[in-house]
Amino acid sequence: MAKPGVTMEVGNDGVAVISIYNPPVNSLAIPILAGIKEMFDEAVRRNDVKALVVFGKGGKFSGGFDINVFGNVHKTGDNSVLPDVSIDLLVNTIGDAKKPAVAAVEGLALGGGLELAMACHARIAAPRAQLGLPELTLGVIPGFGGTQLLPRLVGLSKAIEIMLLSKSIMSEEGKKSGLIDEIVSSGELLNVSRCWALDIAERRKPWLRTLHRTDKLGSLAEARNILKAARQQAKQVARNMPQHQACLDAIEEGVVHGAYSGVLKEAKVFKEIVLSDTSKGLVHNFFAQRATSKVPNVTDVGLKPRPVKRVAVIGGGLMGSGIATALILSNIYVVLKEINSEYLLKGVKAIEANVWGLVSRKKLTDDKAQKALSLLKGVLDYSEFKDVDMVIEAVVENISLKQKIFGELEKICPPHCILATNTSTIDLNIIGEGTKSQDRIVGAHFFSPAHVMPLLEIVRTEKTSAQVILDLMTVGKIIKKVPVVVGNCTGFAVNRAFFPYNQGAHFLLHLGVDPFRIDQLISNFGLPMGPFQLQDVAGYGVAVAVKEIFASAFAGRTFESSLVDLLIKNGRNGKSNRKGYYIYQKGSKAKPDPSVLPIIDESRKLANVMPGGKPISVTDQEVVEMILFPVVNESCRVLDEGIVIRASDLDVASVLGMSFPTYRGGIVFWADTIGADYIYKKLKKWSEAYGNFYKPSRFLEERALRGIPLSAPTSTSSASKSRL
Numbered sequence: 001m002a003k004p005g006v007t008m009e010v011g012n013d014g015v016a017v018i019s020i021y022n023p024p025v026n027s028l029a030i031p032i033l034a035g036i037k038e039m040f041d042e043a044v045r046r047n048d049v050k051a052l053v054v055f056g057k058g059g060k061f062s063g064g065f066d067i068n069v070f071g072n073v074h075k076t077g078d079n080s081v082l083p084d085v086s087i088d089l090l091v092n093t094i095g096d097a098k099k100p101a102v103a104a105v106e107g108l109a110l111g112g113g114l115e116l117a118m119a120c121h122a123r124i125a126a127p128r129a130q131l132g133l134p135e136l137t138l139g140v141i142p143g144f145g146g147t148q149l150l151p152r153l154v155g156l157s158k159a160i161e162i163m164l165l166s167k168s169i170m171s172e173e174g175k176k177s178g179l180i181d182e183i184v185s186s187g188e189l190l191n192v193s194r195c196w197a198l199d200i201a202e203r204r205k206p207w208l209r210t211l212h213r214t215d216k217l218g219s220l221a222e223a224r225n226i227l228k229a230a231r232q233q234a235k236q237v238a239r240n241m242p243q244h245q246a247c248l249d250a251i252e253e254g255v256v257h258g259a260y261s262g263v264l265k266e267a268k269v270f271k272e273i274v275l276s277d278t279s280k281g282l283v284h285n286f287f288a289q290r291a292t293s294k295v296p297n298v299t300d301v302g303l304k305p306r307p308v309k310r311v312a313v314i315g316g317g318l319m320g321s322g323i324a325t326a327l328i329l330s331n332i333y334v335v336l337k338e339i340n341s342e343y344l345l346k347g348v349k350a351i352e353a354n355v356w357g358l359v360s361r362k363k364l365t366d367d368k369a370q371k372a373l374s375l376l377k378g379v380l381d382y383s384e385f386k387d388v389d390m391v392i393e394a395v396v397e398n399i400s401l402k403q404k405i406f407g408e409l410e411k412i413c414p415p416h417c418i419l420a421t422n423t424s425t426i427d428l429n430i431i432g433e434g435t436k437s438q439d440r441i442v443g444a445h446f447f448s449p450a451h452v453m454p455l456l457e458i459v460r461t462e463k464t465s466a467q468v469i470l471d472l473m474t475v476g477k478i479i480k481k482v483p484v485v486v487g488n489c490t491g492f493a494v495n496r497a498f499f500p501y502n503q504g505a506h507f508l509l510h511l512g513v514d515p516f517r518i519d520q521l522i523s524n525f526g527l528p529m530g531p532f533q534l535q536d537v538a539g540y541g542v543a544v545a546v547k548e549i550f551a552s553a554f555a556g557r558t559f560e561s562s563l564v565d566l567l568i569k570n571g572r573n574g575k576s577n578r579k580g581y582y583i584y585q586k587g588s589k590a591k592p593d594p595s596v597l598p599i600i601d602e603s604r605k606l607a608n609v610m611p612g613g614k615p616i617s618v619t620d621q622e623v624v625e626m627i628l629f630p631v632v633n634e635s636c637r638v639l640d641e642g643i644v645i646r647a648s649d650l651d652v653a654s655v656l657g658m659s660f661p662t663y664r665g666g667i668v669f670w671a672d673t674i675g676a677d678y679i680y681k682k683l684k685k686w687s688e689a690y691g692n693f694y695k696p697s698r699f700l701e702e703r704a705l706r707g708i709p710l711s712a713p714t715s716t717s718s719a720s721k722s723r724l
């Protein structure tokens with residue numbers, strides 16, 4: 001196998017082809033950048049070289065700067081290891097070189113990869129190459145000149161859109177916007193790029209130095225307006241994150257004072273912002289997401305995923321219809337089973353509404369919608385189940401009903417068929433109790449709405465086979481979910497770790513804190529909405545259904561009140577009947593409903609948890625902590641019991657399943673930034689004042705006392721308890 005590196009071949013035509021090889025994505029690791037510089041310098045020196053072509057081997061130009069370097073900077077706090085690429089390599093060596101260079105782009109050119117291509121004097125691309133500057137998703141800004149190069153090629157508005165939204169475009173759109181000079185087939189890519197480079201060298205084509213261009217920038221007044229609007233937009237969509245405004249600062253510097261000044265500003269900001277907590281959280285999340293696809297004894301034992309072409313979904317309710325939607329959108333044939341034609345029709349209509357909803361939001365074309373819906377068949381019996389590869393049961397949370405269904409499935413479905421349940425709380429061993437198919441019973445826990453939310457918790461028992469887990473992971477990826485393999489317990493990883501989130505909010509409310517203040521503070525923290533609004537949106541049925549389950553599974557550390565029952569008794573059902581904690585009117589934002597306060601007072605009286613009968617006084621920070629630290633505490637139990645393979649899996653699950661802010665890295669990562677000791681002491685204090693709901697877990701106490709991060713791997717004694 002060839003070693004990663006940069007090579008150069010000089011042809012008889014006088015073109016030097018500089019090739020990057022660093023699989024899997026040709027990331028620009030520091031030695032690769034050094035190799036590019038070395039080859040460029042040599043090519044410029046050599047008399048037999050007239051022009052250069054830069055190329056990425058293996059079908060990909062480059063996935064950008066090596067993100068591992070950011071990880072190392074975050075560990076050490078030393079940003080001096082970041083190379084000076086923008087000025088030294090891209091401006092001086094490539095942009096201002098005495099010989100022209102053409103980028104031959106295929107597959108992808110992202111981040112530093114696209115910046116390298118933009119510094120060249122022309123870009124030839126293969127069809128459907130992915131082009132983008134996704135640096136902001138890593139909490140940094142483009143740092144190889146991107147903030148200056150892109151606006152000069154595609155204009156300010158388009159460049160800002162690509163950078164601020166971290167939006168990739170295809171080479172076809174790149175051609176229209178001026179980023180790409182010509183699109184040719186993959187087979188012709190190198191030849192056309194060589195000819196183009198020679199044409200520039202021999203003045204048959206213009207020699208355009210990107211940073212010298214101003215033709216796409218517009219007037220200063222126009223630029224100022226565009227930047228002002230972008231800053232406003234960034235304030236709204238990227239609260240609590242510094243990189244969006246920082247990126248605009250660098251762009252503005254270049255517009256006002258010229259490209260070189262902009263590049264210098266960019267380099268300075270880049271080095272500072274890489275040390276931000278936001279970047280630490282986002283880079284952690286990047287690697288954490290990728291780690292979820294590595295499951296010991298499943299993905300490392302040479303198994304091959306079996307094809308899953310036909311799936312039966314049982315139950316056409318909210319979850320079943322969402323799951324069926326996700327499957328047909330990814331070209332998987334679905335048989336949807338319901339118990340009567342009325343429910344079946346409702347389920348099919350819900351799926352159609354999901355699909356056409358995507359069309360109206362321009363996320364799907366008409367043709368693709370028709371194609372997806374043609375893959376759906378509604379049925380009222382099991383006759384179509386004889387040749388399905390997988391069944392996903394998504395009926396109501398009723399143990400005996402699920403047991404009956406799995407007993408029937410075992411008899412009807414082919415022996416290879418995976419038997420999955422979408423239960424969100426019930427123990428899988430109980431569901432499969434009466435069957436002999438426990439090796440193929442697995443949890444496929446989707447989050448609502450299932451065709452939108454990206455997380456798929458794959459729940460396995462001690463008996464689920466590795467092959468079945470691998471197959472479901474593969475299906476998860478095909479339907480564009482992030483599968484996270486977890487162990488079997490009440491609530492699995494996400495609902496288990498987050499049951500104290502809702503209960504903590506209710507506890508605080510019963511201690512006298514205003515629910516609208518709680519919601520505001522939690523949304524300021526970065527969740528899309530506060531716990532009470534979320535409850536309105538999810539519907540009170542969920543709260544009622546899980547109350548008993550959690551109370552018995554986690555006896556002694558739960559908080560229950562009569563509030564939801566009282567709300568329902570008073571004709572409130574949350575968003576579904578437009579009356580909950582908030583009032584919901586068409587076309588306007590949810591508004592706090594003061595008429596809910598007497599109902600809350602009644603519940604407070606019944607719960608009687610306020611010390612001395614008086615509302616407690618808490619700071620804004622304490623409100624957030626009193627809701628999220630109990631979640632950290634339960635997360636500790638999840639880690640201790642081995643419900644997740646690694647702490648970072650819980651981070652990913654919390655971000656994708658609970659919308660915990662990605663830039664905070666995930667629940668465990670965030671907790672470690674605060675420190676186990678601080679969290680332990682706070683919980684201990686509250687448990688003394690308000691009872692066992694806050695009592696620190698054994699795991700948290702041990703980590704706090706020993707000064708070990710919560711994310712550090714569990715000891716062998718704990719690992720031996722693993723449910724995985």
Ligand SMILES: C[C@H](O)CC(=O)SCCNC(=O)CCNC(=O)[C@H](O)C(C)(C)COP(=O)(O)OP(=O)(O)OC[C@H]1O[C@@H](n2cnc3c(N)ncnc32)[C@H](O)[C@@H]1OP(=O)(O)O
Pocket residue numbers: 024025027028063064065066067068108110111112113115134135138141142143144146287290291
């Ligand atoms: C100075 C500059 O302006 C700063 C930068 O350039 S920052 C980097 C900007 N680039 C990016 O953000 C791109 C990040 N990468 C991606 O989005 C995706 O990996 C991709 C679209 C390139 C490929 O996706 P996909 O085919 O699904 O493969 P994916 O599993 O994500 O990645 C394959 C492997 O490449 C690694 N990888 C991808 N991009 C990488 C990068 N830029 N640096 C280091 N490793 C990278 C992944 O970690 C993964 O490693 P693993 O197999 O050990 O888990």
